[in-house]
Amino acid sequence: MYWDKNETISRDEMHQIQSQRLIKTVDHVYRNMIPYRKKMDAMGVLPGDIKSIDDLCKLPFTDKEDLAQNYPYGLFAVPMDDVVRIHASSGTTGRQKVVGYTREDLEVWGNVMARTFTAGGVTKSDIGHISYGYGLFTGGLGAHGGSETVGCTTVPVSVGNTKRQIQILQDFGCTFICCTPSYALYIAETLEAEGIDPSTLSLRTGFLGAEPWTENMRREIEKRLGITTRDIYGLSEIIGPGVSFECSEQSGLHVNEDHFVPEIVNPDTGEPLPVGTAGELVFTCITKKAFPLIRYRTHDVCRLSAEPCSCGRTLIKMSKPAGRTDDMLIIRGVNVFPSQIESVLLEFDQTAPYYMLIVDRQGVLDTLEIQVELASEKFSDSVKDLEALSRDIRRNIESTLGIAAKVTLVEPHTLPRSEGKAKRILDKRSI
Amino acid sequence: MLIDQISVFIANKHGRLAELTDILSSAQIDIRALSIADTADFGVLRLIVNDPAKAVEVLKSNNVTAKLTKVIAARLDDCPGALASVLNILAKADIPVEYTYAFLSPRGADACVILRVDDNDAAVAALAAGGVKLLSETDVYRL
Structure with a gap:
């Protein structure tokens, strides 16, 4: 079951479509995205130098720092009158990565998510339980748009209140769910605790993503909820969920490459690597108008595979990302950069600039503990003051990251020091 | 005072805690009194010792x-009601006590109560007016 014809066209046709669309996009970006035009000028590349998709590697990269420098709207390539939607995700500093969509961009998004759902067997007869957060995060509204595009009855549940979510699953007869894999497991646990047999639900399929998960976790979710699962991948800078999706093979994610052209590059040199080699995933948007990033470095590490797929799709496949080239953490589906935590800690002069982030998983939910050294000269000997300090840090961290963290004050000179790059993350999750 | x-x-x-007391012991520091305020993650140890300046120096040089x-x-008689009378003076003067702990003199019937308040001057004045005997450093460290 396919959503549209581009999923199964020949490689030659795909090459032609990608080439036409890239030429058009580079022209649009050169004229309207001033910071990127400057990059092209600095490299001496003109739109006319791009004659086909094979010339992609001649173009300069875009990276998260470009988003920070051009916050909030500096990389938008259309007038604000044409922007109908804004989303945002965590940036490396206090500033979020802000992305915009025209009405046509939202249509593209609806269609790539419709492909995702259709590949999971969803039709307009289905009822979709959207349990990603609605708001600036792209998960909720992205899945919502795709579900409505297919024509499904769409239930915008958003996050939280698991007992109510289970009630909705039972009473509304939802047949598919969109959430993080860890939340799917949490629902399974709650069902068991409440003595509800998952087979009494109408739920058949889970579209899970926004955080790393393993094949073991997949098997456990499928067994405990009695559903099949499909991995979904995306990032707000490219569009949100819908960049790539799994078919019935469950062996890699088909990239919607007629919209987002993938490349794998050497993370250190930026040199393109041949198909099949592991490296940093880079995307070029070739159909978007408001925010068409070119050669955007995702910092996700994976490999591409051009092997024919038994599902009949000719779209290239990417492996599940196997790690990051930077220090970004994904905690409860939220992207967290240590630099964000550092900037909060620097606001407090009673602490020293030494900290350690300890990420763990209790049951099925991620936990974050921030150990920070007290500044030796400034410490108060009042427990009340010290507790107020850790409470204030916790509050600021929570409002900056959007997730709760435990803050532990530790003695000065006790956290590990290292020469060069400090080791500040201890990820104990075995996923 | x-x-x-x-x-x-x-x-x-x-x-x-054992490490800390080892550091003090190696510097021949004699502990007169101690109190610990503890939370789940950390504690604040408060000590009265015979040579505070030297104790702090040796602790800091060991990264503590x-x-x-x-x-x-304040000196108290070791009898019922003595501590209450001191605390009542502070309560009536509207001086909040951050923390307090007490110890006995090794000789005789004396007790000593340590008081930590925000406004030391006001507390000293109120206690002196209430007839409480305050102890000097020499009194306490040589007790």
């Missing part, structure tokens, strides 16, 4: 977070 107390920030970690805090030391 105020005296120096040593305040130490200490992680709630197995063996840490320590500092001197001015506190009030």
